[in-house]
Amino acid sequence: MHLAETLMALGGAFLAAGLAARLGRRFGLPTIPLFMLAGLLLGPNTPGLALVEDPTEFALLSSLGLILLLFYLGLEFHLDDLIGGGRRLLAAGGLYLLINVGLGLGFGFALGWGSREAFVLAGVIGISSSAIVTKVLVETGRLGRPESKLVLGIIVVEDVFLALYLALLQPVLSDASGFGESAQQFGIAFGFLVVLTAIARWGATLVGRLVDTRDDELLIVTFVGLAVLSAGVAEKLGVSDAIGAFMIGLILGSGKAGVRIQKLVHPLRDAFAALFFFTFGLTIDPGDVLSVWLPISIAIVVTVVGNLTAGALSSRIYGFGPEKASFVSLTVLARGEFALILASMAAVAGLDPRITAFVAGYVLVLAILGPLAASRSDDFARVLDRALGRWLPEAPVPQPAEETQRGQNARFEGVISGTPGGRD
Template sequence: MGGAFVAAAVLARLGGRIGLPTIPLFILAGILLGPHTPGVVLVSDPHDLEMLSALGLVLLLFYLGLEFHIDDLKAGGRKMAVAGGVYLALNVGAGLAFGFALGWGTSEALVLAGVLGISSSAIVTKVLVDTGRLGNPETKPILGIIVVEDIFLALYLAALQPILSGADSLSAALLDGGKAFGFLLALALAARFGTRVIGRLINTPDDELLTISFLGAAVLVAGVSEWFGVADAIGAFMVGLMLGSTTSGKRILKLVHPLRDAFGAIFFFVFGLSIDPGDLPGVVWPVLIAVALTLVMNVSAGLAAARIYKFGPEPAANIATTLLARGEFALILATMAAAAGLDARLSPFIAGYVLLLAIMAPLAAKQSFWLARILPGGKSGGPGGDAGASGTSVPERVSV
């Protein structure tokens, strides 16, 4: 664990001197020091750090919930649902078509629909923090799309599991889906109506007790969410949503910041441990085609979201590039596919696809103004131009 922290820090420091984002460097540290590359093997089994990795994901999404207030959901719920639905229709639909075009099988195509269709909540969160865009107007639809994706994810996994396991019981699939949806509804109602009570329970002048309280609440609800068939990340997000609206919200935001950064680095490091570079050459062309398809669909979705919110070209470019990354959910699907005995090419394909987009997405997000220049109405020649809705300029926050 100590070596993982040090390795991630050293590579991130070196990369920071030449302007590289931290996410691909944390992943690279995991690849170089994992069991699949020659030289020093720091961690021989990625499962050794599995719990720390899960905690990193929980804290990343908990922090995102703290930044995303209830009022944002109430004010733009319909627009968020439409933007999220358009994003899923474009990307999941393209992923399904791509899966059938490969000819690897129907179950494999259903897996690829999820792999290509759903963004990485962890990487999206980190990109928003690293680029200082949490205060930008386009961040609301980005977060809204993430929420819609997580809701879809719960229902998708509930439907996919019996197919991969060979079960033919429609009632079992409907029961799992209903259980997941019911728990999501309970969390949403608690976030909407229980904030005052929750605020009284969590509030304390002692920082130590407050840290233990919010950390325990986030991890507990994440675990219970997983038991109900809902992604642990969405459970942590909902807890952050509740606590962010309480009187302790600003203090919690400050206290969780170093925890988020430390364990978030471990999450991406463990992600790198799971990648075997030796498996990638055999699936190079499918990976490149899938990446190109994802780029096209994300730009289309970014333009659609910008039209829904009446944004200019640069927010559209920010939406498209920020949501580009694929990550933790794709790896979950790779694990499920391997356990179900599906086509052996799926795992290396998913690893290569996710790795390439995990590297590209932060870089593309930082240089999104170049994409904005070629979008309809684009006039900006560099960062800072046409950042706001309807062409007005909104300055980016330099730090969070």
């Protein structure tokens, strides 16, 4: 592709993604599936205009979108959030992951596509889309309520799990030969995580001083360079580039300049993350999605059952009744950005090509179904009340202090822009 054609295709991609998302917002739809849909319609696998004939031509820019996505996730996450949540938060979040990831792993093995594929599907089915979840919290006007604190706590626990899971998944995807090689690769990934986590915990202030500057332009150049370099170093070490981006975001987010960086990276993340989802859409063949409609349908049922079960059990830990339990269960139902990240990693690793088609259809359905179901959680709560009313007694939950809640609201409202992003 010549330069002029490349620029036209790139500009068209951004424009198409933006117009599709703008149209979808009028109907209250999340942007992630719409970016994918735009790529699908303008890709080489559908009739009509093919904006891009070869999706690999956008590979580098798409990778940059993934890096900024995970970098922003790291900026949002704070170790103090997990520590401050206490045992109850860990129990609720851990229970949610145990049920959903466990069901996903069982479903993956039941499909018979392969062991490596099963581990990918476990993450796809087990991890919710925080991009959609946090948007739902704001749009339903329930961000300041006690049940939303549990929802946000589940997201925090998922953040920690995601980093560990990517480290564990890397030697699996690389098809390491023998236990020794797998253990070595996991040891490198885990050691990389430990070192960078220690820096985030005790050295973030020093790192923040090294990068902080009053000039926004210089700050942007510096943190983008660090994010991309860290991703490259991680990839060189045989660790996922996503881990490197996440961890450098965690370090910078804990420093003095963290809030400024989060604000400055927001538009970059939005633009390149949109391109990441658009590029994923380019790779989708509708015929392939239709060929796996049965596994997609079963996975959706498994996800709904898992979420309802996990939401009810987690809500019981917090003493919530049916109404709040219904809202928690349905709010974290949507799947999105991390499912697509895992599908992209599976494609690069040469796993069963059906995974890409499966994830595309699965995400498209749940990314739309999740917000719609959450907006009608009160109706479902009446059904839940008749079924589990005695098992889920409503217990008074103390409201957080006004100043604490205002700070929490400000932090998470800053995440919401209606566009995709890590933990957006």
